[in-house]
Amino acid sequence: MRAHPLLFTFLILSLSGCARPNDAMAPIVGIITPKAGAVTQGQAVTVDGYAFDDHGVTSVTARVVVDGRASEHEVLPESERGKRVVHYRFQVQAEQVGNFELQIIATDTSGQTRTLSMPLVLDNRPPRLELERVELVDENRIRIVGTAQDDVEVDRVVVRYGKVFSRLNLPKGKNVSFFVEVPATTATVIAVDAVGNRTELPATPKP
Structure with missing residues (x-):
């Protein structure tokens, strides 16, 4: 209770x-x-x-x-x-x-x-983060599509580009999908679970 x-x-x-x-x-x-x-x-x-x-x-x-x-x-x-x-x-x-x-x-x-x-x-295992697509929308913007999974709960997904940390508006859960566009040509996606374990992946479009 x-x-x-x-x-x-x-x-x-x-x-x-x-x-x-x-x-x-x-x-x-x-x-x-x-x-x-x-x-x-x-x-x-x-x-x-x-x-x-x-x-x-x-x-x-x-x-x-x-x-x-x-x-x-x-x-x-x-x-x-x-x-x-x-x-x-x-x-x-x-x-x-x-x-x-x-x-x-x-x-x-x-x-x-x-x-x-x-x-x-x-819970000692960090979230599992998969970037399914990272693509260039135009010369100054990229689109990121992916999923974050955790044995207990994914608390948040954050995209860092330059000096900006943008927390995505997502529900908490064991399996979270996300889609985001950011005004940058490269970024880092960060997934954090309920106890603070984290995983980071670079998000760079393939040439």
């Missing part, structure tokens, strides 16, 4: 009016970032999120599970403990190759807990 701060504002308004002395609801947990569910090896991943409980959240624990082995630590600042809406933020280092799981465990004042799990993929 991913969450936006506005969601928790809505929950306060809708649930605080019907709060009862007996706490029958476990906390609600949301992760705002990371969004893509992928990291690179050695990268310090910032995890940002919120937890809500109508009686108060006393603890938020982060647990990282790799190959069945878990490590965990408290990530809720002492100043946030006991509040109904709390914000947590911490970093986790991706040292292992492969898949691992991040678990966020929130505990309320009654001792009830809720666990939110997010599988993370260690």
Whole structure:
């Protein structure tokens, strides 16, 4: 479950009016970032999120599970403990190759807990970039047609010509096609994936 701060504002308004002395609801947990569910090896991943409980959240624990082995630590600042809406933020280092799981465990004042799990993929492979056509439109303009692919997600495709970096208006996805004309006779196409891996190819028309 991913969450936006506005969601928790809505929950306060809708649930605080019907709060009862007996706490029958476990906390609600949301992760705002990371969004893509992928990291690179050695990268310090910032995890940002919120937890809500109508009686108060006393603890938020982060647990990282790799190959069945878990490590965990408290990530809720002492100043946030006991509040109904709390914000947590911490970093986790991706040292292992492969898949691992991040678990966020929130505990309320009654001792009830809720666990939110997010599988993370260690993505060390840069995007695959293919330029299908690079052709001269006129003496000062070229047309570039190509595709960018990634195992997780292509975040953006940028064309550099001279000192200009032009980000193409494309949807994010595993397979992205693009068509662009630029006022230059040569350029460089750059594909960047969700965790920052990148691939560059020169775009020069064949004589």
